[in-house]
Structure formats: C-alpha cells, structure tokens
Amino acid sequence: MNILICIKQVPDMESKFKVNAQGNWYDRADLAWRMNEYDEYAVEQAVRLKEQVGEADLTVLCVGPDQVKETMKKALAMGCDRGVHIADNDSCMREPFAIATMIADFARDKQFDIIFTGMQSQDRGSAQVGVMIAELLNISAVTTIVEFAYDNGTISVKRELEGGSKALVTVTAPVVLTCQLGLNTPRYPTLPNIMKAKKKEMLTIAAATDEQGRQETAAFYFPQRKGGGLVLEGDPPELADKLIQLLKEKTGALA
Amino acid sequence: MEFTREIYWNVGQGFTTLGPMYFLVLVTLSVFVYGFIRRWRVYRLGQPLNRTDHRGARLKSMLSHVLLQTKVLRVQGPGTMHALFFWSFFILFLGTILIVLQADFTDLFFDVVFLKGNFYKFFSLTLDLAGLVALCMVAGLMIRRYLLRPPGLITGRDDLIMHLLLLTILITGFLIEGARMAVTELGTPLAIWSPVGLVVAKALSGLGEEALRTLHVLIWWLHLVLALVFIALIPFTKLRHIFTTSANSFFADRGPTGKLTSINLEDETTEKFGANELDDLRWKDIFDADACTLCKRCQDRCPAYATGKPLSPMQLVTQIGATAFSNPGANLIDVTSRDVLWACTTCRACEDICPASIEHVDKIIAMRRNLVLMEGEFPGEEVMTAMEQTEVNGNPLGMGYASRGDWAESLGVKTLAEDSAVDILYFVGCYASFDKRNIAVARSFIALCQAAGLRVGILGKEEKCCGEPMRKMGNEYLYQTLAMDMIETIKGYGVSQIVTTCPHCFNTLNKDYRDFDFDIKVEHHTVFLDRLIKDGTLRINRDVFSCTYHDSCYLGRHNEIYEAPRNLIQTAGGRLTEMEKNRDQGFCCSAGGGRIMAEENIGERINVKRVQMAGATGAPQLLANCPFCLTMFEDGVKGAEIEESLRPRDIAEVLAERLVVQDTPGS
Numbered sequence: 001m002n003i004l005i006c007i008k009q010v011p012d013m014e015s016k017f018k019v020n021a022q023g024n025w026y027d028r029a030d031l032a033w034r035m036n037e038y039d040e041y042a043v044e045q046a047v048r049l050k051e052q053v054g055e056a057d058l059t060v061l062c063v064g065p066d067q068v069k070e071t072m073k074k075a076l077a078m079g080c081d082r083g084v085h086i087a088d089n090d091s092c093m094r095e096p097f098a099i100a101t102m103i104a105d106f107a108r109d110k111q112f113d114i115i116f117t118g119m120q121s122q123d124r125g126s127a128q129v130g131v132m133i134a135e136l137l138n139i140s141a142v143t144t145i146v147e148f149a150y151d152n153g154t155i156s157v158k159r160e161l162e163g164g165s166k167a168l169v170t171v172t173a174p175v176v177l178t179c180q181l182g183l184n185t186p187r188y189p190t191l192p193n194i195m196k197a198k199k200k201e202m203l204t205i206a207a208a209t210d211e212q213g214r215q216e217t218a219a220f221y222f223p224q225r226k227g228g229g230l231v232l233e234g235d236p237p238e239l240a241d242k243l244i245q246l247l248k249e250k251t252g253a254l255a
Numbered sequence: 256m257e258f259t260r261e262i263y264w265n266v267g268q269g270f271t272t273l274g275p276m277y278f279l280v281l282v283t284l285s286v287f288v289y290g291f292i293r294r295w296r297v298y299r300l301g302q303p304l305n306r307t308d309h310r311g312a313r314l315k316s317m318l319s320h321v322l323l324q325t326k327v328l329r330v331q332g333p334g335t336m337h338a339l340f341f342w343s344f345f346i347l348f349l350g351t352i353l354i355v356l357q358a359d360f361t362d363l364f365f366d367v368v369f370l371k372g373n374f375y376k377f378f379s380l381t382l383d384l385a386g387l388v389a390l391c392m393v394a395g396l397m398i399r400r401y402l403l404r405p406p407g408l409i410t411g412r413d414d415l416i417m418h419l420l421l422l423t424i425l426i427t428g429f430l431i432e433g434a435r436m437a438v439t440e441l442g443t444p445l446a447i448w449s450p451v452g453l454v455v456a457k458a459l460s461g462l463g464e465e466a467l468r469t470l471h472v473l474i475w476w477l478h479l480v481l482a483l484v485f486i487a488l489i490p491f492t493k494l495r496h497i498f499t500t501s502a503n504s505f506f507a508d509r510g511p512t513g514k515l516t517s518i519n520l521e522d523e524t525t526e527k528f529g530a531n532e533l534d535d536l537r538w539k540d541i542f543d544a545d546a547c548t549l550c551k552r553c554q555d556r557c558p559a560y561a562t563g564k565p566l567s568p569m570q571l572v573t574q575i576g577a578t579a580f581s582n583p584g585a586n587l588i589d590v591t592s593r594d595v596l597w598a599c600t601t602c603r604a605c606e607d608i609c610p611a612s613i614e615h616v617d618k619i620i621a622m623r624r625n626l627v628l629m630e631g632e633f634p635g636e637e638v639m640t641a642m643e644q645t646e647v648n649g650n651p652l653g654m655g656y657a658s659r660g661d662w663a664e665s666l667g668v669k670t671l672a673e674d675s676a677v678d679i680l681y682f683v684g685c686y687a688s689f690d691k692r693n694i695a696v697a698r699s700f701i702a703l704c705q706a707a708g709l710r711v712g713i714l715g716k717e718e719k720c721c722g723e724p725m726r727k728m729g730n731e732y733l734y735q736t737l738a739m740d741m742i743e744t745i746k747g748y749g750v751s752q753i754v755t756t757c758p759h760c761f762n763t764l765n766k767d768y769r770d771f772d773f774d775i776k777v778e779h780h781t782v783f784l785d786r787l788i789k790d791g792t793l794r795i796n797r798d799v800f801s802c803t804y805h806d807s808c809y810l811g812r813h814n815e816i817y818e819a820p821r822n823l824i825q826t827a828g829g830r831l832t833e834m835e836k837n838r839d840q841g842f843c844c845s846a847g848g849g850r851i852m853a854e855e856n857i858g859e860r861i862n863v864k865r866v867q868m869a870g871a872t873g874a875p876q877l878l879a880n881c882p883f884c885l886t887m888f889e890d891g892v893k894g895a896e897i898e899e900s901l902r903p904r905d906i907a908e909v910l911a912e913r914l915v916v917q918d919t920p921g922s
Contacts, residue, residue, distance in 0.1 A: 012647050012648055012653075012655065014648065014653055014654055014655045015655040015656075015657065016655050016657050016658050030655075030656075030657035030716070031655075031657070032647045032648045032649075032655065032656050032657075033647070034643075034647045185636065187631050188627075188631035188632075188633070188639050188642065188643070189631060190628060190629055190630065190631050191520075191528050191628040191629070191732050192526060192528075192628075192629070194732065195523065
C-alpha cells in the first residue's frame, strides 16, 4: 500500500503573534513551530494503518521553507518511511489552490492509495487543500473523519457532522481523507525511532512557482476588543429580574 | 586461686569432640559458601558498575554503618534494639572467637592460656551481660513483631526462623553456662563474674551433678548445632543481611546525592534504553534486593504510599529481588506495574533513611526511561502534552517561548543578549517565568538583588526548561536536548555565577549538567541571600512574624541545605514552628519526579496532606523555597479548605517586604 501524508508546519498557537510589515499575515519572528494538529492525526492514522496491514510505504510531504524539515522529522520519527519537501519560501502567502496543485503534481504519477491530511491548518484554516488535491487528481475525498477502519480494501470512515451527528462513509482507494480531532491520539516517538528518522530519505524538490494566485489576503489584523463584563448590583430579587431581562434581550436562552 | 575455667569442660577436647565438631563446621561453611556463590551468580546478571573505587572512604563508611550502627540508629525504638542486639551479639561472637583461639590453637599448640586472671573476669562478665542484653533485645523485637505488629511490617518464614534461632542459641548458651557453673563454680568467688549464669546455676543446682553433666553435654551439642544452622542459613534467609547489608554500605552510591546516570545518546549502537528486564539493571540493583531487610522505613516515609498510591519502595525492591532469583525472564515493568513506577516523586525519603544503602529511585527512573524512550508511554496524556510543549516552547506549561522574559519588563533587568556584564545570571525557571504566583517570587528576588547593588541578568527568551521534570519522568532524550542547549547558551555568555529560585533547576545545573563539561558556580537563592546578609551586602529589617517552613526535597534531602533558609527566616524575624516532618524527614509536596506535569488521580492528594501538617502547627504562613512546592501549596490550602488560615509564601517574598529602604543622598 502506498500512502501519502501531507503535513504543514504552523506556529504554536500560544505564540505571541504580531502583524507583519505588509499587514497581510503574521510576522514570522519569535514564533515556535510545530506540526499542524490535524496533520498529526493524519500521520498517526497512516502509521496505524501500516501497522495493521504490514506492507505499506508512507511518504510524508510538506511545502514550505527549509525549516519545515524539522517538523517532517517528527513525522518520520512517528513512523513515516520517507520525506518529500517541496521547497517554497513563500508558501505561507499562497492560496490553497496553489499548494494543492504542487502536491497533486507531485502525487499524480506515484499511485498513492490513500492520501491523509489534516482537515485544515491551524493558522490559515482554509480547509481546502485536501479536497482540492482530490479534485486535481480526480479521486474521491472524505473530509473531517473521526473514525477510520480498513478491511480488505474497503475503507470505512466516520465523518463528524454539524450538531454532533455522524455519517459512516465507505470508500475504496484511491482516496483523500482529511482528519479531524478525535480520530486518534498521536503517539510520542520512541528514541530508537527518533534515531532512525535521522537516517531516513528526505527528498527536496523545488516548487513550481509560475502560477499566479487567484486570491490574496488583503489584510491581517487582530479583532478589536469588545466591551468587558457587566456587573449587576442590587438585592437578590432585583438581580434576578435584571438578569432575566438581560437574557431575554440579548440571548435566546429563554426563547 | 587463678581465675579461669576449663574450656570443653565435661564435653572433652579429644577427637570424639573435635572430630565431629570440625566436620560439622566444615559442612556448615561449605553450605554457606555454596549459598552465596549461587546468589553471586544472580548479582552478576546485572550490568557492570564500578563500586569499588575510593576503597578507604568506602571502608570507613561501612565500618561506621556496621560497627556504630549509625544508619540503624536513626530510628529510635526498633533501631535502638537492633543496635544493642548487634553490639551484644558481636561481643558474644568475639568471645567465641577468643575461646576457639585459645582452646584449639594457642593452648593446644603452644600452651598459651590468656583467658585467665582479671582478663578472664572481665571476659566472663562482659559475655554474660552481652548475652542478657541480646536475649532481652530478641525478646523485645519479637514482642514488637508478633504482638504489637506495627502496620506495614511484613513477617514471613525467615523472620520466625531467625528469631527462634537467636532466642534458642542464647537460651541454650545460658543453660550450658548454668549447668557448668552449678557443678564447678557455685560458692566460688568466680561465680559473681557471671551474674546471669549464676542465677541459672542456682536454679539448676538441685538436679545433682550427674544429671547436670548429662544436661550440659546434650545442650552443648544442641547449642553448637543451632549456631551452625544459623551460619548455614545465612545465605538462604534474611539472615544474609548480616553480610549483604554490610557490603552494601561499602558499595553505596558516593554521590553527588541523587544524581542520575546520564545515558550516552551519542552511541548509535545502543538499541535499548532504560530497563524492562532484569539484565538491563545494574548488578547493584539486584544486590540491593538482597541487602533489604524489609524494615519498612522507606515505606513509612514514602509520600506516595502514605496517600494510598500503590508504590512502596520496599515492595518494589522485593519484587526486583523475587524476579532476579525466581523468574529472571519476567518483564520488570509488568511485575512492578506502571502505576507504581509513575507514583514516585523522587523525593529520596526512602533512600535517605534506608539503613541498607539501597538506591530505589534509580531503579524507578530506569524503568520509566524504558516506558518513555522505548514505548512512548507516560502516566497520562497531560504529561505527553507537557513533553511536546517543552519540545516546542521550552516549557511544560505550553506558554509561548518568546514571552519567557516578559515578567521582568519594567524591573530594570537586562537579558544577557542585551548586556552580559552581570554579577549573576538569574536562571529563572519555567514557573517563575510564566506562573503568576511564582512571578511574584522572581520579582522579590530581583528586588533583593537590586537592593544589594548587584547586576542581575536573565536569559529571557533564550532560557528553556532545565529539563529536570522531563528527566525524572524518564525522558532522558528531551532532558539532554534541553541541557545541551542551555549549557551552550550559558557558556556563550561567560557568566561566573548562576542563582536559581528553584531547587530543581539548582540541582540540575549544579549536579546533572556537570556530566557535560559545565563548571559554572550555581547557588540556590536561599544560600545566596543568606551569604549576602551575612557579609552585610543585603540589609533586612527584623519584623516579627510566625511561620512554619517546608524543606523541599531537592534543597533538603538532595542537597542537605537545611540551615540557610532557616537563617533567613530568623533574620527576617520569623518565629518558626517546625512541622513534625522536617529537614531530612520532610514530606514531599507531590510535585517532584516530574509529577508537576501529571494529574494525581490515585489516592489522597499529597499536597493537601502536607498543608494539613503545616496547618497543624497553627502558624499562619507556610514558607517554601521552591516554585513547585509553592504551586502545590497554593492548590493544597484550597483543597484542605484552610486558605483563610494558612498562606504559602516563598522566603524571598518575606525578605523583600523587609528590605531596608536605602537613604537617598540629600534627602
């Protein structure tokens, strides 16, 4: 089985974010970087699948500047077999379609059975790259999966729907699956695997950057602080009346 | 009249006595040697470890532990009884040696008799009284074990054999003496030099000489056989502790106290890390199990055991021993169980009190290393998250690394990157950098340093966790990654002294980092401030207050710093009411051993128990020296619902409140 896992390196969300000089994205200085949370579920599910079927080759792919290799190493330590780094210093400003095109161009002749990726990135959050890859490769895509099972060529996944309901989808390879929180708990790499990861193949290929974007981020800014809390004063019956009034006026809690 | 006695009286010194006697002795010694060779083969299953360096010092400490019973005597009651028994039995042993020496050697071959005259009187009295003391102590210890039955004390087959053997050996000894005296000494001036024997002699005297002689010879042989059985059983019962516990004093870890062995991560041929099988442990870890006497002192002091967690340091050592000698192929982690291994706070209460020089913590860490490095296992997801946070942001709290120095903004403290010409580097640590409660401690410490006119630098966003909680949780790889990073950063600035407000940082920089060519002076803030006050650099107003004080494990037992913090409290005007468990008996706050990162979800909460001890002193303040302790106590006073009556504080905060305001010139 031939599996591709597409991951993204994102800033740690606890970082102190600043707007960059162009005013169209965050400034990259003073940020700690890590693997996009949803992509970790993707890596973990791929490794578990390999453990289940025995024979599988896992390629982890990441688009971005040289520093993304650090994050790729973690995927290799978790159990991916090889890494493909599409070198692109401007990846953070590219539209999802451009990223999906790069990945699809790489994947087209590789006969991947399953492509796992996160359902969205924690920073850009467009949730488009996975489905666009499927479209560009003309294969099916199932998004936001929270359960995965593989049995003799049949892939059964549960999708998370609005309001907490779930849908069971069965599909056959090739397929793109985008992973949601709850799918699994990513493993902590063992030391022997960290050591082995250092020796695994890491191929860097140049990004084709001739494509002109169709969309661009016009501005990046922090939301304005809304007003603070409201302190009600008075004796209890009076307070209760005020609270009911407020709940009626401002919320649907009593509707 | 020459004061002496006939040795081999009534039994005779001919071949019919000496022949069978020495044959039995030879058989006994063969069994003894065979027994220990079999055990020695098991010790050798462990990994090599050099514990025979510094032989002079090792011998000295062994003699002190064995002959003076210094460690045994740290617990009064049973310890006192053991020491008195040991000394008296040792005297009886020496007396027996002297008799053998004279009867079967000096007298036999050279006609030299030294057990005579005044020396004989002294010899006789000493042995007689030693016998009495030994008998009383065995009886006392039996009463404790079989009637009083202290909770947690495990009594097995070995204990019954040991106590009955000792009791009968001593009783038969007095019966032999009494029978002999009844026939030969009654009414002579010599008799009063064996007062206990005299009482027995008088009691037996009515039997008549014939019966006494028969009784004497039978009991003489019985006594001999019992003594030889005793010797033969040493390797096969807990009696072995006579040799193994003594030897373990020689093999004891010579420090630095509590320092773990660094794994060589450069060695790419290593495929296994930590221990999950017997032969992953060091030989000393197996030998420790044989040195253990099940005295349960460790268990009595273990904070995990005291709060209903499954860990008992004694049981852990017993389980390793049982695995070694009866099931060496077993998986040690399954045998000891994960909940046991994760429960340890590495507080060292067990190792500190252990009279057998057993190293409990190293074994636990070795198995934790196996779980973390080989299996990626942690006590809970929250610990794995903390590890990942530390990898990404250099702190287990998951705070953005770039804001690490924010607490010091507006305090006039520069980072070394801005200005490395400083008197001290303040290694702030994760909690004092990010945790609001502990930031107050850091600010107090800075105020004190500034009042002393010192230039203090911090690393700011270049500082990362020292790696201590990760290391103690078994993540040696992450620890060494952080350590290498910190060492390179700190050495790059050429600072001459580092001060920490965290005993974990202090211990790690001052002991663990020394493995990696790091030799900069490191001090804990209590020691540093105590010195500043003593040399007059820092002036503190005395303002009387009442408090109790908690010895953190890593300042106390791990570094034996007990006085500096108390000096500071006294200087500040503190009326200190000690908790019952203080200094080397201090009770952990629960956060050591990386447990600061873990949920405590088995048994009672350790921190609540500790603040209740503090509350019992009636003091309104609980002074601490450690950010982990302080965090646990702030949480604990809420859990114990005593936050109105007990206020946890760091000593630095109390001092900072009492700073002498400098006279401004011209005002």
